[in-house]
Structure formats: C-alpha cells, structure tokens
Amino acid sequence: MAIHYEATDARYLPRYIDIELDELSSAGAIAIDGPKAVGKSETATRRANRTFYLDRDNERELLQANMDALLVDEDTLCIDEWQHLPSVWDAVRRNVDKHVNTRYLLTGSATPLEGVDPHSGAGRVISLRMRPLALSEREGTTPSVRIADLFSGAAEVFGTTIFSLNDYATAVCETGLPGIYRQSPRLRRQLIDAYIQRVIDRDVPDQGLMVRKPESLRAWWAAYAAASSTTTSYTKILNAASPGESSKISKDAALGYRDILAKLWLLDPVPAWFPNRSPFKKLTATPKHQIFDPGIAAALLGLTPEMLVSQEPGSWELFGQLFESLVTLTVRAAGQVAEAKVSHLRTQGGAQEVDLILERYDGKVVAFEVKLKPTPTDRDLRHLHWLGQQIGPRLVDKVVVTTGTDAYRRPDGVAVVPLALLG
Known part of the structure; x- marks a missing residue:
C-alpha cells in the first residue's frame, strides 16, 4: 500500500x-x-x-x-x-x-x-x-507511481505488476465498497443487488420522491451506467432507458431521478475543464457521466468479469468505459490528497479530448489518457502532446494509464503506468 x-x-x-x-x-x-x-x-x-x-x-x-x-x-x-x-x-x-x-x-x-x-x-x-476504495487502496496492489509526485515534473516512473486483464475485470465488478468487495463472488453479487434495491425501495423514498414505477428508475440508472465515461446526452440516456416504449417517461421525470440519485451521492459526473488564463476558445461544457462505483454500474448492466473480457463488441466497449471509471476513482481519491481536482477536456466537435485533467490548487496540471491495452501507440498520445502545446509549462506531466505490467517513461516524456501501480 x-x-x-x-x-x-x-x-x-x-x-x-x-x-x-x-x-x-x-x-x-x-x-x-x-x-x-x-x-x-x-x-x-x-x-x-x-x-x-x-x-x-x-x-x-x-x-x-x-x-x-x-x-x-x-x-x-x-x-x-x-x-x-x-x-x-x-x-x-x-x-x-x-x-x-x-x-x-x-x-x-x-x-x-x-x-x-x-x-x-x-x-x-x-x-x-469520500468515495469507494480506489484500486490502490485495496489489498493486493503495490502502487509505485505517486500522483502527488507527478506534480513535481520529475517523478520517477517505475514498477512491475502481475495484475492481468482478468484482474482488472474483477476489480471493476467487485465494487470498492469495503463491506462487499472482500466477499465470495456469489455473496458479493447478492450484496450488490441488495444495495441497488435498497436505494430504489428505501433510500429514494426517504428523500421524498415517490416513484410510481420503481423499475423505471432502475432502467434509467442502468442507462446512465451504460453511458459511463462518455458525454452522452440525457435525451439519448432517456431513450435507452425505455427502448421500444411509446409512452416514455418525461425528460423532467428522468432529470428528477438524476437529481435524487445525485443527492444520495450515487452519481459522480466528471465536470468539464474550464481553466483560468485559458487559451481555449471552444470547449464543451458537458460533464462526463460516472456512477459512483464501477461495480454498481456493472451490476446495473448485468455484466460479469467473464463478459467484460470476452471481447464481444458490446461488452468490450463497456469494459473500456468501466476501466476508465476505475481509473477515475483512483485518480480522484489520490488527487484529492494532493489538493487537486479532476475534470475532463473536450473541444466542441470532439477533435481533441483528454480523458482526465488533474489540476492542483496552484494551477499545475497532470493530464491522463486511459487505454484498455498494455502498450500505447504514438497516436494514443497525440491529445496529450496537443494539450502541452496549448498550456505550456502548466502541464507538468503526461500519463497514459494502461493494463500492462511495467511502468516506464517514453522518450517523448510520457509516463506509461499500469493502473495497479498508480496511487
């Protein structure tokens, strides 16, 4: 640890x-x-x-x-x-x-x-x-690259991990809830399902919202989970929550569900980055959707670790989204200790995107790309280099988080860090 x-x-x-x-x-x-x-x-x-x-x-x-x-x-x-x-x-x-x-x-x-x-x-x-356990807070990980050190601009990047793709799929689905993630797979599934049902049957009514069709709330929450790590519009989320139904819930009702879940801290969107002294002219203001815990998102979608690593088109894409959710959870928790806040950057039209921007109280920035593969390509890092051209020395480090085994620094200065080594 x-x-x-x-x-x-x-x-x-x-x-x-x-x-x-x-x-x-x-x-x-x-x-x-x-x-x-x-x-x-x-x-x-x-x-x-x-x-x-x-x-x-x-x-x-x-x-x-x-x-x-x-x-x-x-x-x-x-x-x-x-x-x-x-x-x-x-x-x-x-x-x-x-x-x-x-x-x-x-x-x-x-x-x-x-x-x-x-x-x-x-x-x-x-x-x-306080959020669920980051991966680096869980048993079995040995972080060697510290987010606080990245702000120095000369952080040492090293370490090796035995974490595999299957391990990351398990880490996504087990949740970061301390009383759940250590349990056996069958008990863990039961506890996660009970957690979701309690939210719908008890916690939401306790907040004064009477839901006539609890299944509609669960469907909306699941559709939101399917949008994890994206900027999908609420209209598309609403349509996904009621496919093929002629009488959909209203947008106001869907936004009511969103607001009540936000009051319970169960949604944790990543805000868009609007830096001071900004050289940017056209940045999107749309937040990136996140459920507070990727394991709850996976359960809402009926996903298992085996399904995530199956490389079936739909499941593999969701694995990428939920892996980014797990990275986001880790960067947020460790970044908060370093007095830094997480956001994301996307230009209008999506020509340039940076998955996570970690900005410290003094304006220094560390930028992260997230890749569900062991080794990034030059193309994978082009947006990190573009950001450096825009904000200059404020960008003190560039990091691509992967599922590989070794942490190292590339000749172009980008740190390649497996998630299990980031803390």
Missing part, C-alpha cells in the same frame, strides 16, 4: 482520506460526504471519543433534547448520518465560532431535504468527499 496510516484494527483498510484528516487535525469541524457503505462511519468513528448515530431514533431524540450540552462533552465527537437531524449543522457551526474545545466529524450519505443550508458552514466546516 502507498498509504502509511497506523491502523489499530487489522481489518481496517487505510484510506487516502485518513491522510487528509491527519493533515487537517486542527480544523474545528469536518464533514465527510459520500454514498452509503463507502466507509465514512468506520473511518470517522475510529477518531472519535463518542459517536451519535442519528439514523437511530433513540440517539437522534437524545441529541435533539440536550444538544447544547452533549455537543461539548468530548474531545472529538462523530455525528453519523447528520442529515437526519439538520439542526445539528448550525449547532456545530456556532460552536466552531465560539472556539469550543470539541472537534467535530460529521458524516452524511445524503444532502438534507430541508432545514439547513450546507453553504452556511463556509469557513467553519471543511467538506471532504
């Missing part, structure tokens, strides 16, 4: 966000946002003297009845699923203003329906996004 966090529980997998929490230890309050089951509670509660689980009626009522006293009772308090008691947000914010000695960790799996404006915590509550 590339992470060196001291874990007291041998079963606990150290996370990139642990590094951030260590570096931000003097912050008065930190909100950790993300979908259910990505490990927010396990990570936060290990750091707390006491935890209130607000998805439990008795603990929610206890805290609501005596909030002023209980919120200053310990050195570090974890408030789990805080959105079930929105008033706790403002109470924490006020305590941070008062400089009380208590430190707060708030975890949330959904944005609250009402009663709080999360922006009201600006300057007081730091927000961190």
Whole structure:
C-alpha cells in the first residue's frame, strides 16, 4: 500500500482520506460526504471519543433534547448520518465560532431535504468527499507511481505488476465498497443487488420522491451506467432507458431521478475543464457521466468479469468505459490528497479530448489518457502532446494509464503506468 496510516484494527483498510484528516487535525469541524457503505462511519468513528448515530431514533431524540450540552462533552465527537437531524449543522457551526474545545466529524450519505443550508458552514466546516476504495487502496496492489509526485515534473516512473486483464475485470465488478468487495463472488453479487434495491425501495423514498414505477428508475440508472465515461446526452440516456416504449417517461421525470440519485451521492459526473488564463476558445461544457462505483454500474448492466473480457463488441466497449471509471476513482481519491481536482477536456466537435485533467490548487496540471491495452501507440498520445502545446509549462506531466505490467517513461516524456501501480 502507498498509504502509511497506523491502523489499530487489522481489518481496517487505510484510506487516502485518513491522510487528509491527519493533515487537517486542527480544523474545528469536518464533514465527510459520500454514498452509503463507502466507509465514512468506520473511518470517522475510529477518531472519535463518542459517536451519535442519528439514523437511530433513540440517539437522534437524545441529541435533539440536550444538544447544547452533549455537543461539548468530548474531545472529538462523530455525528453519523447528520442529515437526519439538520439542526445539528448550525449547532456545530456556532460552536466552531465560539472556539469550543470539541472537534467535530460529521458524516452524511445524503444532502438534507430541508432545514439547513450546507453553504452556511463556509469557513467553519471543511467538506471532504469520500468515495469507494480506489484500486490502490485495496489489498493486493503495490502502487509505485505517486500522483502527488507527478506534480513535481520529475517523478520517477517505475514498477512491475502481475495484475492481468482478468484482474482488472474483477476489480471493476467487485465494487470498492469495503463491506462487499472482500466477499465470495456469489455473496458479493447478492450484496450488490441488495444495495441497488435498497436505494430504489428505501433510500429514494426517504428523500421524498415517490416513484410510481420503481423499475423505471432502475432502467434509467442502468442507462446512465451504460453511458459511463462518455458525454452522452440525457435525451439519448432517456431513450435507452425505455427502448421500444411509446409512452416514455418525461425528460423532467428522468432529470428528477438524476437529481435524487445525485443527492444520495450515487452519481459522480466528471465536470468539464474550464481553466483560468485559458487559451481555449471552444470547449464543451458537458460533464462526463460516472456512477459512483464501477461495480454498481456493472451490476446495473448485468455484466460479469467473464463478459467484460470476452471481447464481444458490446461488452468490450463497456469494459473500456468501466476501466476508465476505475481509473477515475483512483485518480480522484489520490488527487484529492494532493489538493487537486479532476475534470475532463473536450473541444466542441470532439477533435481533441483528454480523458482526465488533474489540476492542483496552484494551477499545475497532470493530464491522463486511459487505454484498455498494455502498450500505447504514438497516436494514443497525440491529445496529450496537443494539450502541452496549448498550456505550456502548466502541464507538468503526461500519463497514459494502461493494463500492462511495467511502468516506464517514453522518450517523448510520457509516463506509461499500469493502473495497479498508480496511487
């Protein structure tokens, strides 16, 4: 592992966000946002003297009845699923203003329906996004190329991995959910299906959306999953969700599904890049679609590892899209530690595209291309070189992420890195 966090529980997998929490230890309050089951509670509660689980009626009522006293009772308090008691947000914010000695960790799996404006915590509550396990956070990988080092402009690129195409297909389908991915294949499939059904049958209604046809929501979500790593229009996604049906759900209804899943952090689109001091005249504003976890996307589409590597035309194309989803998950998690944000670049008409742009707080950029093959060609890298011509020294490194076995730097300066070695 590339992470060196001291874990007291041998079963606990150290996370990139642990590094951030260590570096931000003097912050008065930190909100950790993300979908259910990505490990927010396990990570936060290990750091707390006491935890209130607000998805439990008795603990929610206890805290609501005596909030002023209980919120200053310990050195570090974890408030789990805080959105079930929105008033706790403002109470924490006020305590941070008062400089009380208590430190707060708030975890949330959904944005609250009402009663709080999360922006009201600006300057007081730091927000961190927690996603499923990146490949480099999972057991069995030994990352040798660090994203933080790439920003130096002289990163050493080395390492060998035994990860095969079959291993990447398995990594896509197993999910990055800590309580699921370690399980046997049959149990894992059951747990993934139960996760999806819970979203549709319980989590969505809990957000106030009554779905008359739950199967329509699942079909729309699956169509969105089929658009992973693309900029497909919502109209095409809607048509894909109801093929051959004369009475399709309206676009407004489909966008309602999208919004509610976004509130649950279950969609994780990659925004288009609009750099400051931009030399670009015509960039598309369309985000690149991503489900929060490629394994959930694969399950929604009924894909197995064997189907992905079969090289059947439809499955092979989806394997490429979901492999990019897995790369995106890894680059986002490791990039966040380096204070860098992920976007993508596409000129209008698609003449030039760069799969992932990682821009640090100081404007430095690392650009990534993703290829589902072991060795890239010169043609595969032409857009990386084009970007370098456009932004000059701001582009400090160019990387193509592959399924090969060795990491190395080409004579033209491009780093070739198998995903299993990137961390």
